[in-house]
Amino acid sequence: xxxxxxxxxxxxxxxxxxxxxxxxxxxxxxxxxxxxxxxxxxxxxxxxxxxxxxxxxxxxxxxxxxxxxxxxxxxxxxxxxxxxxxxxxxxxxxxxxxxxxxxxxxxxxxxxxxxxxxxxxxxxxxxxxxxxxxxxxxxxxxxxxxxxxxxxxxxxxxxxxxxxxxxxxxxxxxxxxxxxxxxxxxxxxxxxxxxxxxxxxxxxxxxxxxxxxxxxxxxxxxxxxxxxxxxxxxxxxxxxxxxxxxxxxxxxxxxxxxxxxxxxxxxxxxxxxxxxxxxxxxxxxxxxxxxxxxxxxxxxxxxxxxxxxxxxxxxxxxxxxxxxxxxxxxxxxxxxxxxxxxxxxxxxxxxxxxxxxxxxxxxxxxxxxxxxxxxxxxxxxxxxxxxxxxxxxxxxxxxxxxxxxxxxxxxxxxxxxxxxxxxxxxxxxxxxxx
Numbered sequence: 238x239x240x241x242x243x244x245x246x247x248x249x250x251x252x253x254x255x256x257x258x259x260x261x262x263x264x265x266x267x268x269x270x271x272x273x274x275x276x277x278x279x280x281x282x283x284x285x286x287x288x289x290x291x292x293x294x295x296x297x298x299x300x301x302x303x304x305x306x307x308x309x310x311x312x313x314x315x316x317x318x319x320x321x322x323x324x325x326x327x328x329x330x331x332x333x334x335x336x337x338x339x340x341x342x343x344x345x346x347x348x349x350x351x352x353x354x355x356x357x358x359x360x361x362x363x364x365x366x367x368x369x370x371x372x373x374x375x376x377x378x379x380x381x382x383x384x385x386x387x388x389x390x391x392x393x394x395x396x397x398x399x400x401x402x403x404x405x406x407x408x409x410x411x412x413x414x415x416x417x418x419x420x421x422x423x424x425x426x427x428x429x430x431x432x433x434x435x436x437x438x439x440x441x442x443x444x445x446x447x448x449x450x451x452x453x454x455x456x457x458x459x460x461x462x463x464x465x466x467x468x469x470x471x472x473x474x475x476x477x478x479x480x481x482x483x484x485x486x487x488x489x490x491x492x493x494x495x496x497x498x499x500x501x502x503x504x505x506x507x508x509x510x511x512x513x514x515x516x517x518x519x520x521x522x523x524x525x526x527x528x529x530x531x532x533x534x535x536x537x538x539x540x541x542x543x544x545x546x547x548x549x550x551x552x553x554x555x556x557x558x559x560x561x562x563x564x565x566x567x568x569x570x571x572x573x574x575x576x577x578x579x580x581x582x583x584x585x586x587x588x589x590x591x592x593x594x595x596x597x598x599x600x601x602x603x604x605x606x607x608x609x610x611x612x613x614x615x616x617x618x619x620x621x622x623x624x625x626x627x628x629x630x631x632x633x634x635x636x637x638x639x640x641x642x643x644x645x646x647x648x649x650x651x652x653x654x655x656x657x658x659x660x661x662x663x664x665x666x667x668x669x670x671x
Contacts, residue, residue, distance in 0.1 A: 240276055244539025247272045251532075251582070261578040262524035269531030276538040282531075289530040293523065297483060298403070298410055303519040304486035305395040308467070309350045310511035311493045313360050315502040317464040320457075321346040322364050327449045327457035334436030334443030336372060337382045338429045340365040344386030345425045346461075348393040349468045350489070354613055358387025358621045362628035375442040376632045378435060381640020383628075384621045385428060388610040388648075391576065393421035394472060395486065398606045401522065401577055405529060405584050408598050410482045411475055412666040416599050418472065419661050420607065420651065427647045435643065463496045476669055522577070529581035536585040546590045556594050557656065560601070563587050564608050564652065571612020579609060603662045604655055611648050614641040 325339035394414035497503025
């Protein structure tokens with residue numbers, strides 16, 4: 238049996254395990270370990286397991302994951318996310334569709350603290366859906382906004398998706414964080430544009446909220462001051478060269494905790510619960526990364542990346558055509574697989590092809606993460622849609638999927654813009670590191 242055939246059988250078995258609802262990490266680990274044993278030896282498989290586990294566990298770059306998750310958890314507990322939404326609502330809530338636009342802004346702000354799309358959708362769903370229901374927003378628009386806005390959590394830094402991509406491809410976390418800033422802001426503005434267009438043609442979908450005076454606006458903006466300051470401190474510190482990503486995560490988490498204790502909005506019990514959740518999430522990510530470092534050598538031994546690369550080269554699509562095809566594959570896989578699972582399963586195959594084509598790995602990273610975002614709101618998996626459904630139990634799942642469709646289409650536009658204008662992605666990292 239050839240190595241390539243063993244590799245393809247391994248991939249089929251891995252997808253079979255995923256269909257049977259075996260956790261991603263265990264499915265990848267099992268196939269990788271057995272595959273290396275078949276193609277090399279059990280001694281090699283055991284040695285690799287021991288060495289890669291220790292290497293990952295002692296990697297300082299991974300410290301950003303629990304720290305940024307902790308920062309987002311504390312911000313949610315202390316009500317900072319609510320205050321950010323209140324500020325956006327006070328400024329634009331009186332306009333048609335203003336509450337929906339304020340929700341998108343709130344999702345973007347919370348994403349800049351938590352780095353998690355699921356956390357953004359869940360937190361802003363609890364905060365915003367009741368308000369939009371109160372002012373008679375169409376449920377398709379209100380739930381669609383929260384589900385789509387939550388996806389900003391994986392693009393706007395700090396992003397767990399960028400951290401995993403950086404670890405798997407040995408790229409700079411700092412460059413990836415900065416590369417996600419402008420695309421994240423652009424996507425946020427495109428979402429607001431969608432809301433404005435919808436409410437222009439269908440005013441009943443997003444009625445105007447009550448007007449606020451300048452005193453109320455100022456009070457709301459002042460209340461959001463701490464969370465804005467933390468965002469500027471962490472991301473600005475990385476851009477200005479004051480902090481590494483790990484240091485920025487530590488500073489951000491520390492400041493949020495201090496603000497919580499200073500304002501008496503955070504108790505020791507709350508901090509314990511937030512820390513425990515961060516540890517559990519980090520452990521899950523670590524298991525996936527360890528499994529990825531088992532599947533990657535198996536892919537190399539089976540020569541699957543080489544075979545796929547030769548296949549794509551034989552199609553004669555050129556650089557951009559091949560890139561679009563790879564992103565289209567991600568888009569289809571996103572309908573069935575969780576985003577992080579896609580990264581660890583496909584990067585060993587696609588990343589060598591990207592490098593051979595001379596495509597900038599940072600640019601490709603942002604395009605990949607943006608495409609993964611689309612999977613978060615694509616049927617039948619669409620995890621963010623199900624998160625919103627858990628908050629808005631009275632809304633039909635089909636209505637939520639219809640609600641996210643305009644935002645999904647706008648994400649296609651965003652991908653196209655980033656392909657046509659790579660400098661949107663590369664300007665900030667090249668300014669800092671170039």
